[in-house]
Amino acid sequence: MTKELTNSQSTTPPSELELGAKARTVLQAARKIFLTHGFNGATTDMIQREAGVSKSTVYAHFANKETLFLAVIKSECEVFTASIHNITFKPGNLTENLRRLGYAYLQVALAESAMALYRVVIAEAPRFPALGHMFYNSGPLVVKGKVSKYLTDAVASNELNFETISIEEATDVFVALMRSELHLLYLTHPDKPITKDAIDRWVEITIDFLVRSYGC
Template sequence: MQMQRTNQVMTTLPPSSGELNAKALTVLRAARHVFLTHGFSAATTDMIQREAGVSKSTVYAHYANKEALFTAVIEAECAAFTNTVHGIEFRPGKLRETLTMLARAYLDIVLSPSGLAVFRVVIAEGPRFPKLARTFYLAGPQVMTTMVAEQLANAAASGEVDLGEIGRETAASLFINLVRGEPQLQCLTHPDAAPSSAQIDQWANAAVVTFMRAYGRREEASSKRSRS
């Protein structure tokens, strides 16, 4: 695996956070950095207050407690993910290219320092925040599965794939797991390194090739159908 050293969690917040007033946004940014760096349990409101450079009363004026801050941070991350993937442009009739584009975009998100940090903290705190963990799933993997399923439905109608009896939702879930599984595991277990762009391309391509070999119809067969 081609890896590059990294030891930093990005501290930007999604555009949706712009709806907050300046003080609340400052606190949310600080909370994001503290939670993604230290986790929920080790984080304290004092740490967030110092990171934000505001008074404790300012923190509590916008967020009732640490749990409320944590919920706001994860919800903002989910919104950022959804905004990013919905901006992807698709190419009808070009399933292989579309899946490659989706795989690359998804890996760029989930393998980023912040993407990995969010995953770690949500999984670690899932038993304490089950609804929030579910929200994270619905806004992340489920969004991608739905997008891929829509593309597979179009591809099946045009003869690009044969999904047999498994259906588009199951096929889409299998594809997403092909994309995310090994790359995410490697990055989670190599916390001091980051994959190179070439490595991400290789992972994305491997997932697409494997999926298309399993479900893709031969191009010449598709061409004959389109001419008949």
């Protein structure tokens, strides 16, 4: 497996939107199998059966299991980040703006499929560094870029003031505070999804801290 993983690390899978119908069928089957069984527990035979295609069809579109795994990671990250792209800062109500951003972020971070993906990536990243890199660059880093733009707009409208820290550091603070214990709890307690009341309460606590600390 080590040789295959090494070869796969230099391969960037295409976006799901660039794939044909057969390849998308294989990719969706692989998503279900990988997120259910993990990387080691999944086999191309399982993916083939789930997709209802021949093994030659699987290999015609994806060179090996590792390449297919990377394609699943990239596709899932694209889905997660799409939900936050339309969140824009609207000057005039800092608290409501931060609330909208907080809920949008947690909708991504605490989604059941996102948590399943996170568990698989963390389990495999030590042996498959390219997987961890792709996940971070395609998912969390993209979301951080959106948060950074949002906070930058809030500073430009004189509603936030980060005199002592950079926008990048402020972004890390926002992400760390918002994700916080909720993410860890759901990560380690998959049988106990986070309640809406818990999310509502944590969003308000985080917003109150940020406004008191950096609001103009």
